[in-house]
Amino acid sequence: MPILTPEERIGQVLAGRYRLESVLGQGGMGFVMGGKHELTGRSVAVKLLLPSYGAEAEIIGRFFQEAKAAASLNHPNVVDVLDMQIDDGEAFLVLELLDGQPLTDLLEERGKLPPEELFPILMPVMDALAAAHEHGIVHRDLKPDNIFISKDLRGRVTPKVLDFGIAKLTEGDSSVETRTGGLLGTPHYMSPEQAQGHKNVGPSTDIWSMGVLIYECLTGDRAFQADSVPALLLQICTFDPIPLADRAPELHPAITQVVHKALARELPDRYASMEDFGGALFAACREAGVVLPATLEELFPQHRPTIAPGELSAPPPPASEPEPEPVPAPLAKKPASKIVPMLSAVAVLLLVGIGAGLYLATRPTPTPPPVAIAANTPEPTPEAAPETPPEPPPETPPEPAPPQDVTHRVISEPAGAEVVLDREVIGEAPLAVTRPGDVASLEITLRLRGHVEQTISVTEESPEEVVVTLPRRRSGHRVDPVGAPALAPR
Template sequence: MVPGDVLASRYVLEARLGRGGMGEVWRAKRLETRERVAVKFLRDDLAADVASQKRFLREARAASAVRHPNVVEMYDVLENEGTPFLVMELLAGETLGNRLRRKGSLSPAETAAILLPVFDAVEAAHAAGIVHRDLKPENIFLARDGDAVRVRVLDFGIAKQMEKLSTPMMGEVGATTAPVGTTGAMIGTPYYMAPEQALGERDVDGRADLWSLGVILYECLSGKRPTEAATLGGVLKIIVTDGMVPLGELMPDLDPHLADEVMDLLRSDREMRASSLGALRTSLQQQQPESALLDLPYDEAAPRSVRLAALEGPRRRLWPFAAVLATAGILLGVLRGGGTATLESASRGSDQHVAQVK
């Protein structure tokens, strides 16, 4: 692909925004309307891989199934000379991950202003039968919308279609699709991954997304991830043994109801975990989110923090899952055999590339 190439007689490529472990994203222009969009391709060496194609198309189906102002919009799923590509809205702004790197932590009001729209998006996804499974700060985007900022949830690349839902927030056991990879695979980003997801259980439902939101809220309010550890085994041990420092102990001045409700999302036993966001929503609304100015830095002031969203996070590493559990020293009998853990290095050091793709 080179600038000037025309795709499916509809879009002309302008510039490549980024390339990652699984694909690349270009800025393009729709020929009929002159509107600029993001076009996403599989990498050439993965275009013929059936599993990669399935994941690629699943992202399109999942994102298209969730029509919501706070979910990135999918315009088209097309082919060009036999290669599928996705056409999505082009966003400018920054991820929540970058905002946390800039600011360290956020006030309760700013946290509420960002996360309440995410709650709406996640509830809409669950109502449509979609579990995101990879909610994290890098997949929450603060996009410029004229003079305002609109929050968008990105990257449905590992989303799971549930067969049916008993409530908008909690799915029943059983799904029409299994996780990507072999049986017992661990899919997602470990710091934000629910215990049942980390252990490769096949009946992951909407409560896994609620866990991830709990970790994100904890991090926004305190500036610390509750699952932080020096090794992957240490992260997993915290996740499955309720080993987190209670948010109220870490932040004694925080509204105790808000602190307790965040921790209710972080119970390792999902039967004991909060199954809806109702109480937490009420507490966040009491933090006066309308008073929080969601400013975005200008390019001149922070040239690497304002980016065009390529709608996916940093590159991931593959680790043998059995070795991970052995390192953690926990629950070796839960999963038998091999399997693959798809993991991400989520350090809060230097910024990512202008356009991030897997």
Template sequence: MDTTVADPLVGRVLDGRYRIESRVARGGMATVYVARDLRLDRVVAIKVMHANLAADDEFVARFIGEAKAAAALSHPNVVAVYDQRTDGEHVFLVMEYVPGRTLRDLLTERGRLGPRAALEIIQPVLAALSAAHRAGLVHRDVKPENVLITEDGQVKVADFGLARAESASKMTKTGLIIGTVGYLAPEQVLSGNADVRTDVYAAGVMLYELLTGELPHQGDTPLAVAYKHVNEAVPPPSGLVPGLPQQLDVLVTRATAREPAQRPQDAGQFLALVAEVHGGLPPDIDWRVEQASYGRTAVMEAPQPPPPVPGLPHGGRTAVLSPAETGPSLVPPGDHAPRRGVGATGRYVLIAIGAVAAVVLAWSVWYQTSGQYDHVPDRLIGMKVADARQALADAGLRARIAPEVYSDRVDKGEIAKADPAPGTRIAKGETVTLTPSKGRVPREVPDVRGRSLDDAKRILRDKGLQPGRESSTPSQTVAKGRVVRTNPAAGEKQSPDVPVQIVVSSGMSMPNVVGQKGDDAANRLRSMGLDVKIERRRDGRRPGDTVLSQNPEPGTGVSSGDEVTLVVNRRDCLFGEFFCDDDRGRDRGDRLPVPPVIGQSFDDAKRALKSSGFKVKIGSKLGDRVVGQNPLPGSSAQRGQEITIWG
């Protein structure tokens, strides 16, 4: 435990509620303290983000969202998240305080665990992960350091969602892979992507480490270890620990398959397999494996299990006995070596005969029944429906297709679930129910109206949706190049497998003002935010002071601030050209319509108002877009009058 007394936070009260009492540990992302909740008078753990991460707005936003998701988990094997707060520069998480030690501490102390004890620890870990997976949450950083063992032997998993928040941070260095490299799945190394099967891989690596005391892939650098995860399979743990049952090799190799589709498809499936293997282990398997690891052969007499050791679940029976604990004897602690003498040999002969008889009987039963049973094929999940049907037929089983369900684990049209589960023992001719995926779980379409096309695409991708076909439409209210709407509309739900269509503004449609009075046409265009330039020439065949031509042409897309040129016919003059051509001031004092600028950027709004003949005053500016103006849009104001805008 880190007992540094110089920590400036020790003794402080955060957010007026949490008094920091001592520092527990410091990691790469945060510092953990023991604190007291003054309002509820209880001890809590406070995880305070490091300053560099707390200064990153993107990280903080993602961290808060992930903290909320983690707080929604309610499971006895999950460290509870109580609160998330900010106090000045400190961004912190309030969690359940779990007195005890980490699984890493236990491994450091004991080296490795026996099969039964290892499975008794991995089961509550998988139960916690299964609850998270059902809630749509991926841990991303499963490792012994994040597994806590309480003083009474209860197992709890910590730090749900935090690795996801850190991996999304712009503070993350280019090329840095989040997560402890020894537990990274190949897909995390190659692309940084992670789903529930990534957690399964890490749990499989952790099971290997519990059984052997070592990580399966080791190297001189993190990059070398990551390379092995991608290019080398995790070896069976029995290669390091002689005597381990084959079922444990199968558990580890299935969970750590390099192809995600070949693993158990979530922690719940892995947990079911682990529970089945655990239930079939002999009670004394830990002692037997320990003896085999020292090159000894267990005696024929039924051995007793080793004594309880505090700090382990399920009664706390230890998985590993050191040579000092076992001594040179070939029998478990508490037993006495068999006496040598005349009766010993006869007793061994009887035991041997009984063992041979049991083997013969077991073989006979197997011979009579083995042809009647099979197993549900392992690779059904992720198969196309037709391929899954064929796989079942090849195994002598029937298929029933259930209604489609949404699934984030497999693509549309592939098998998302099989009942009974893959690997289950089943009688030949029985029916397996296959449930196809109809795509990933729908997500809410975000509101991207008024955003640039690039921003809109980025926001959609951040929400797990894919941008689809783009189209354009004229708009009098949305600037050219900005998003008018999406299909489906904002707030509706869409599966990520179906693209979201984006409609972009092509700008306002240039009206036809040819033949209109020059002043009326100019005022109309200025109210649209256009910069109107007037040229005059004489055409005796047309009425005076009317528009002869315009540029751009009618129907052209235009945006606020664009320049428009009107050619206006000179008026008939009674007293000479001087009194007719009075462009120098004939419009002075005219009232003009005020153009609408609400929703525009401040630069676009200023440009539109100035080109319409007004001055601009900016009031409060809390955002980057105009939310109000005075006078209101559609009213009239004196040319040159000051228009106030604010945001």
């Protein structure tokens, strides 16, 4: 059977269900075509191996094995593998068709990206890589071409990792092995251990490649450049890149330190995990004053605020516990400045009185002179003390106003979570929820597919807008798509 070019294959139907409609791209080992499911009408991407690899059973087995591993992640930032088949001896994968552009195109348009725009793209990708590493999967071919900035029908951006698991296939026994005269992988983003031909490279390789990728996006220049592949590999294994502070002096030192740690040539000097790398980068952005979306805090919980989603407001104290009475301060703590002068004055008066009494008692009594007594002389009448007006009766305190109902606006991140009250769904966030004035607390649960549900207490101390972040589920199980029937549109 003659070998057809990708363009000549337009119009073919694979496995009786996927019609090929356009050529989307071509790489060193395969090509990707746009297609459509014959029954459901869903648009898909179909990845096929080049004919030179399609006859090797080992290559096909690893092609499927790695694709199945990527599909098992069930991560929102990993491209979905919908199906895999062998049709007439030809192996192919069916992937979700993404609308948007690769990071490469964005860099060509902008030159470089500021941290507040770059990290909302790369941090979810780092979370996807961390989940993959936990499952024993290493990408090994991170580069701007393999990060796709996808947009949904509402224009919301979701970065996606492409070719997940395929990169391991391209290494064979050596990261620098050549086939058909070309170097497998992308040398500019290779780690030193890849460049040296180590067989068993692990997550640290992805950490290095992510550091190189961040360096390029922040500066507009590649970290390592040379005129030939051997010279480039030697540079990666021998020299440090030009400091970020020299190429982008506007960057905060905290951010540059994090990136350079990821580019340490010795494995123990790099971050121990991709999650540690992402967490350090998030903390550096906070120190540098870079404003990032609140949803990124859930990706790296060790660096988020200590208030958990279920603790947005403290629950009211039990009614049965009386408030403690105020304890009077000890007498020894009272100021003595007024008591001392008062006691001194009293002592002086007592001494004066005692001295006067002794004097009067010991002196001789003189003969009183005759006194003329006036007749009918009335004694003076002492003046009457002014009458104290009676105290007014105490005023009766007014009746307390009945407690007022309070309306809170419950917001979920991401938006659209179901709001559940008393085990009933009352709407989707954002949603206005009224708390009756005589109710101290409302227990509200928010749930969204693919995220961990959260329960919060809305009390009188809660703000008018209550924002609840729903963390994504890290991993899950999905049905093995090999040999599965045609899939309905999502």
